Amino acid sequence: MYRITYWLLYGHYCYSLVLGTLHFRYDFNNNKAYITPFITYYTAVMNVLALTTLPWTYYTAVCTFLQKERVGRPVLYIFIAVKTLRLLAVALVIVYNWQRRRDILKFIRDINHLRCVYFARFPVPFEWQRRFEMKIIKNMLSGVVVDALRLIIVLGVYKNHMNASFVISNVLFSLISNILYLNMSHYYFFMQTIILFGNVLNRQLADIIKSAKSVTRLRDHQRCRKQYKARCLTLSRELDEVALVHIQLQSLALRINDILKW
Structure with a gap:
């Protein structure tokens, strides 16, 4: 992992902690999550503050919007x-995240266990790793840039009606709205990790098929019968392992879809 990707992920993790989106701590050195x-x-205090602040931010935004001249009804309804x-x-x-916090924690532990037990044995190609990290970086930066631009545009449009309560409410609204962005980013990161593991698994399956084709040449040689049987047993065990890991990856994908579906 590139150093810039590590620090972006770490910053994203700290930002999620500050907003109360994550309900656990994560040890990046030992790859362990715990409560x-x-x-x-x-997180309980931050979630309660966010929920209690929502009505005020909503009321302030609507009142400020009504103060602007020439506001038509369709625009008002859309807003x-x-x-x-x-x-x-x-x-x-x-x-919903508060109710499923232990499910998310168990999911992280299970995917880390699968990575350490199985995928740690197979190096990820440089091109795959680079593509994976670029997708994660683009996803994280795009959310921050879009939300910052939205806040700048709002403040620019309503500069003549600006007051302390309006600025504070919009900043709070942006911070609280980032909970949605962070939640989607977590989902995107988990799914991209599962896809990366799936690609590694597909490559391992392709290697097994390639090895099986070469093993068939030993079948017709009398002197290579023992070697043929040993290789068949090895390939059979590897194929069973691939099938088991594939089932676990499918289960992880279904679980994260269920946990973060809302």
Whole structure:
């Protein structure tokens, strides 16, 4: 992993902790996730603050929008609908993530266990690793840039109606809305990791098929019968292992879809 990718992931992790999106700590050195009392209490307080702040940010935004001249009804309805749906989505994500926090923790432990037990034996090609990291970097930076641009545009459009409560409410709205972005980023990262593992598994299966073709040449040689049987047993065990890991990857993909579906 490139150093820049590591620091971006670490910054993303710290940002998620500060906003209360993650309900556990992660040790990057030992690749272990665990729950601490401080994190539990902190995330609970942050989630409650976010939920209680939502009505105020909504009210301030609508009142400021109504102060702008020449606001038509269609524009007003669209603004209120978008604002309402976004805040309801944030509230839903906060409540649902809190209920599934132990499921997420178990998922992380299971995928780390599978990586250490099986995939650690097979090096990931440089091109695959680079493509994986570029997708993660683009996903993380795009969310930050889009939200920053949205905040700048709003402040620019309403500069004549700007006051302290308006600025604070919009900053808080951007921070709270980032819960949605962070949640989607976590889902994207997990799915890209599963896809990367799936590609490694496909390459391993291709190697087994290639080895099986070469083993068939030993079948017709009397002197190579023992070697033929030994190679067949080895390939059979490797194929069973690939099938088992494939089932586990499918299970992980279904689980993360269920955990972060909202």
